[in-house]
Amino acid sequence: MSQARPTFQPVHRTAKMPKAHTEVDPLLDALGGRGRYQLLQYFVSKxxxxxxxxxxxxxxxxxxxIPHTCGQPNNISDIFTAIDDDAFTINNSDIFYDKCSIRVVANISGDAETKQLPCLYGYSFDERKELSIISDMGIxxxxxxxxxxxxxxxxxxxxxxxxxxxxxxxxxxxxxxxxxxxxxxxxxxxxxxxxxxxxxxxxxxxxxxxxxxxxxxxxxxxxxxxxxxxxxxxxxxxxxxxxxxxxxxxxxxxxxxxxxxxxxxxxxxxxxxxxxxxxxxxxxxxxxxxVANGNPKQIKRLLKKAARISRVDYQHVLDVYDSLHSGHEQLDTKKEQEGTLSKEQADALLTEPVVHTVDDxxxxxxxxxxxxxxxxxxxxxxxxxxxxxxxxxxxxxxxxxxxxxxxxxxxxxxxxxxxxxxxxxxxxxxxxxxxxxxxxxxxxxxxxxxxxxxxxxxxxxxxxxxxxxxxxxxxxxxxxxxxxxxxxxxxxxxxxxxxxxxxxxxxxxxxxxxxxxxxxxxxxxxxxxxxxxxxxxxxxxxxxxxxxLPETKGKELPQTLSDVKGWYVTTDDKRRMDSIAKDGDADETPGQHGL
Missing domain, CATH: 1.20.1250.20 (MFS general substrate transporter like domains)
Incomplete structure (x- = not known):
């Protein structure tokens, strides 16, 4: 009796594994890369x-x-009333209006004594107080x-x-x-x-x-x-x-x-x-x-407007978008076929060029x-x-x-x-x-x-x-x-x-x-x-x-979480994956090591 042939699970080699993300750069390049539309959007936002x-x-x-001092009262005697000390009089005292206090220095029996009062009569500013909210509101x-x-x-x-x-x-x-x-x-x-x-x-x-x-x-x-x-x-x-x-x-x-x-x-x-x-x-x-959130009708409307502003062929831009959009269906078809193909067929299928689009x-x-x-x-x-x-x-x-x-x-x-x-x-x-x-x-x-x-x-x-x-x-x-x-x-x-x-x-x-x-x-x-x-x-x-941190120089903006993980799969698992592929071990797939 012939032995049943086991279903082959293909090795997902890092270098050949299709990525489920949208390469939006081709669309932007079709619009001129640095065309009139992009420049308009950039400067209008800035x-x-x-x-x-x-x-x-x-x-x-x-x-x-605004520099200030304590304000002066209308009647100077009000200050001595506030001091409430008979030893301090108008005749024996000098009054100084400091930044945050009224300082009264009296000569009493040959000794200088000082009393300080808060700014009881407001503030006197070097400029008009309404020039600053700090002076205007007394802060x-x-x-x-x-x-x-x-x-x-x-x-x-x-x-x-x-x-x-x-x-x-x-x-x-x-x-x-x-x-x-x-x-x-x-x-x-x-x-x-x-x-x-x-x-x-x-x-x-x-x-x-x-x-x-x-x-x-x-x-x-x-x-x-x-x-x-x-x-x-x-x-x-x-x-x-x-x-x-x-x-x-x-x-x-x-x-x-x-x-x-x-x-x-x-x-x-x-x-x-x-x-x-x-x-x-x-x-x-x-x-x-x-593109990442999938609204084809709105995308096509925007592409048409952008093509007109950038003065590029809208049909060419639309063809690029359609190829990106159809790439998703191609990728889904390949994934469905992977489990039933022979190793040679799976490798051939995985190496076919695909225009990738965003996954779900x-x-x-x-x-x-x-x-x-x-x-x-x-x-x-x-x-x-x-x-x-x-x-x-x-x-x-x-x-x-x-x-x-x-x-x-x-x-x-x-x-x-x-x-x-x-x-x-x-x-x-x-x-x-x-x-x-x-x-x-x-x-x-x-x-x-x-x-x-x-x-x-x-x-x-x-x-x-x-x-x-x-x-x-x-x-x-x-x-x-x-x-x-x-x-x-x-x-x-x-x-x-x-x-x-x-x-x-x-x-x-x-x-x-x-x-x-x-x-x-x-x-x-x-x-x-x-x-x-x-x-x-x-x-x-x-x-x-x-x-x-990862080096992002020369890399397209990631569309999905898988794209970001792919950076580390490429750098960390490449040697492991190459080894697995060489030994024919089909039990492991990339992306499972620390991610």
Whole structure:
């Protein structure tokens, strides 16, 4: 009796195994790669930066400190009535109106005695008090600690928004979340200008920060999804330069409105949000998101419009899309046949060219984290975002480079940061994402150590101040560049359906660092070298941790969780799979080792 031939289970060789993901780059290339449509979408989305930057940074002008002293009473005798001491009289006393107290010095029997009173009669400001909300609402002296809440609560709101809003962006699309957030930020910005009390001002700033992240994070995702893989470094470069350029307009607007009230300045900062009109008419949904979420009718409508704008043949674009779409059916057919074919037939079938399309995977960030290796990636990213934000804002509040005129400060900071964008552009593809991040964090650490050592050895005046400022500039250069690299490196590590959530949670962790950064100034009052030491240690730790992240240079944006795992299958299991294939062992398949 002849023995039944066992059903052959083919070996899934890494090099030949078809990948279930959508290669969207062919579609983008068919539209011109860097064609008119892509450029239009990119620049229309980037005009958000005026709104985001102005509302984030205008606090330094809206809530600036105006020098003041205690106000004088209408009748000088009221002061001695408040002292209630017969030894103090108008004839034997001198009155000094200090910043937060009224000091009365009396000559009593040849001895000088002093009494101090709070500012019972209000405050006298060197400029009109309505020029700043701090003076306008009396957030001075014993209420002065409340001033920082205006910026701190905005950062808290950013953290909440970064954690929550990307969920809606990945679920409902980039465009609706971006536009709705932009409209709300505009409305809240106007509301801030009409705040009747400081409490209302703080609440509105908190909510404003939440929705500010809605436009920042969706734009970061749109920018990286609209171009093919080879243009990512150009996207990062233009994004950083665009952000810095928008910053340059803020001190200009603040200078032009310097003689008007803080409310007018706030409204002036809101006026740039009028660019939302352009976004309503020209901003489209991300093609990658549409493909990943499967809506052929909407995709074809978008492709037709994009082909017209880019002046390319729509039929050719449609043919490319149809080949991608039909590739899914080919792949399903092959999978169904695998279990019944001979080894030779299965190998021949697996080696046939297939245009791949998205599978039906639907995953959450939790699925990503559950995998040990991918979860480690997330933890490392969160720490690096935390470190970079804390270091950036810490340097902002402690660097001597920021001393001086309030209009010049921001300009100096931008001038220092702009070369970082150029460095990123030339480094990310020449040495890769990982080495770029390592290099920039090392520069930051070098600047921090140098500034700290010089201040300790030479002091913070004269030559010491100049040298320490130069080292601080290195720190700004490095940390701004590291932040810029993270903004496009992070989305490359997450698949499409959780890309914005991955970027959002990373940004949320950075807000914790942003809230701690301003306390560096307070810490330096007690231990001058402590902030530099803390920031340096964190940057060095981040430098070491970057090593465990995958290198995404030259790789297409992953569409599914399987795509990300495939990076490690290719690198970690290739030798094992080759060995299995050589020995004819069909009991193991790739993707089962630690994943």
């Amino acid at each position: 005009i958000y930066a005026f709104t985001a930057a102005f509302q984030l940074l205008n606090f330094v002008y809206v809530a600036r400190n 001075v002296c014993d209420r002065a600690p409340l001033k920082g809440l205006g910026q701190t609560l905005l950062i808290v709101g950013q953290g909440v928004g970064a954690a929550v809003l990307p969920i809606f962006s990945d679920r409902f699309g980039r465009r609706p979340v971006h536009l709705i957030s932009h409209m709300i930020v505009l409305a809240l910005g106007v509301g801030v200008a009409f705040s009747p009390t400081f409490t209302v001002f703080l609440v509105l700033r908190l909510i404003l920060g939440l929705f500010q992240q809605g436009i920042v994070l969706t734009d970061a995702t749109i920018g990286i999804e609209v171009f093919p893989t080879r243009y990512r470094k150009l996207v990062a470069f233009l994004s950083n330069i665009g952000w810095c350029t928008c910053h340059l307009f803020l001190p200009l607007v603040a200078y032009l409105l310097r003689d008007y009230s803080w409310r007018i300045l706030q409204l002036g900062c809101c006026s740039v949000s009028a660019v939302i009109i352009l976004q309503f008419f020209f901003l489209e949904e991300s093609l990658r998101w549409l 995977e639907t995953h959450s960030l939790l699925d990503f984290i559950k995998d040990k290796r991918l979860g480690l990636n997330v933890a490392v990213l969160w720490f690096i975002w935390f470190t970079d934000s804390m270091t950036y804002f810490g340097l902002y509040f402690t660097s001597d480079a920021l001393a001086g005129d309030r209009f010049v400060n921001v300009v100096l900071l931008i001038v220092v940061q702009m070369p970082s964008s150029v460095a990123i552009y030339y480094l990310v593809d020449s040495i890769g994402r990982k080495k770029t991040c390592i290099f920039l964090h090392l520069i930051t650490g070098f600047g921090l150590v140098g500034a700290t050592v010089v201040r300790e050895l030479m002091g913070n005046t004269g030559t010491g101040a100049i040298i320490s400022t130069a080292f601080s500039c290195f720190g700004f250069f490095g940390i701004f560049g590291a932040f810029g690299a993270l903004f496009f490196y992070t989305p490359e590590i997450f698949p499409t359906n959780i890309r914005n959530v991955g970027l959002g949670t990373s940004s949320a962790f950075s807000r914790f660092g942003g809230m701690l950064g301003p306390f560096a100034g307070l810490l330096s009052e007690y231990v001058t070298w402590a902030p530099g030491a803390v920031f340096t240690c964190c940057c060095l730790a981040a430098t070491a941790m970057v090593i465990v």
